[in-house]
Amino acid sequence: MKKHNVSNKVAIAIAAHPDDIEFQMAGTLVLLKKAGYTTHYLTLASGNCGSADYNPASTRAIRNTEARAAAKILGAEFHPCLTDDLEIVYSVELLRALAALIREAKPNVILTHSPQDYMEDHANTSRLAVSAAFARGMANFRTAPVRPAANYAVTVFHAMPQGLRDSLRRRIIPGAFVDTSSVQKIKHQALGAHKSQQQWLDVSQGLNSYLLAMEDMSLEVGRMSKQFQHAEGWRRHLHLGFCEPEDDPLAEALGRAYLVNGAYESGLNSIC
Numbered sequence: 514m515k516k517h518n519v520s521n522k523v524a525i526a527i528a529a530h531p532d533d534i535e536f537q538m539a540g541t542l543v544l545l546k547k548a549g550y551t552t553h554y555l556t557l558a559s560g561n562c563g564s565a566d567y568n569p570a571s572t573r574a575i576r577n578t579e580a581r582a583a584a585k586i587l588g589a590e591f592h593p594c595l596t597d598d599l600e601i602v603y604s605v606e607l608l609r610a611l612a613a614l615i616r617e618a619k620p621n622v623i624l625t626h627s628p629q630d631y632m633e634d635h636a637n638t639s640r641l642a643v644s645a646a647f648a649r650g651m652a653n654f655r656t657a658p659v660r661p662a663a664n665y666a667v668t669v670f671h672a673m674p675q676g677l678r679d680s681l682r683r684r685i686i687p688g689a690f691v692d693t694s695s696v697q698k699i700k701h702q703a704l705g706a707h708k709s710q711q712q713w714l715d716v717s718q719g720l721n722s723y724l725l726a727m728e729d730m731s732l733e734v735g736r737m738s739k740q741f742q743h744a745e746g747w748r749r750h751l752h753l754g755f756c757e758p759e760d761d762p763l764a765e766a767l768g769r770a771y772l773v774n775g776a777y778e779s780g781l782n783s784i785c
């Protein structure tokens with residue numbers, strides 16, 4: 514397995530729906546960009562179910578435009594979605610498509626959902642991202658479109674689940690915290706680009722609840738860190754089949770904006 518090197522500074526955020534990246538991953542993605550990374554933005558689903566006013570085709574188009582705008586604000590290369598809402602199933606078809614994209618982008622950092630999350634689209638996105646990364650160097654696995662396999666180190670990071678709990682209500686503790694205080698404004702701008710969602714949720718839940726929900730989550734994770742005001746939490750996927758055991762490209766890239774929760778891997782979880 515090749516070690517990380519400076520010529521391979523590519524990160525991709527792989528989420529389920531338009532706006533999930535902004536809620537859980539965007540601060541880290543922007544900080545990686547500032548650290549010299551090329552960054553990519555992909556949501557597997559179109560967001561076509563996210564409206565009570567427009568039909569699926571119109572909603573898909575609106576949300577595609579909004580996601581493109583958000584990716585631009587974050588300085589990340591936008592990739593079109595691969596399927597629709599509630600249709601992110603663990604399928605060979607989706608795996609071939611996602612593996613092709615990963616073979617093209619060659620990320621050494623993958624930011625994706627928590628394997629445990631409140632809805633299946635999120636959990637399945639996490640599983641697909643892990644398998645697609647695992648297949649990067651397997652020449653006998655055919656991607657669609659066909660792309661050549663290449664072996665290199667990639668580290669997969671799982672974001673905090675929505676509500677900071679798994680689907681069985683257990684609290685999830687991050688293995689590391691990223692201080693996103695300095696880029697909170699950009700996160701707001703990018704989330705604000707998803708105007709249709711803001712309108713939809715604000716009507717049902719009260720003024721600005723959409724932006725406040727993101728703010729509350731980053732403040733809560735910040736409190737868990739006991740060090741940062743706003744933070745995103747991450748858990749590193751086990752290295753086997755992906756990278757060297759000690760590889761932590763976020764630590765290398767982010768320096769003092771990165772705090773390892775030493776208690777996490779020991780199983781003590783005492784920081785929280």
Ligand SMILES: [Zn+2]
Pocket residue numbers: 529530533634635
């Ligand atoms: Zn989602």
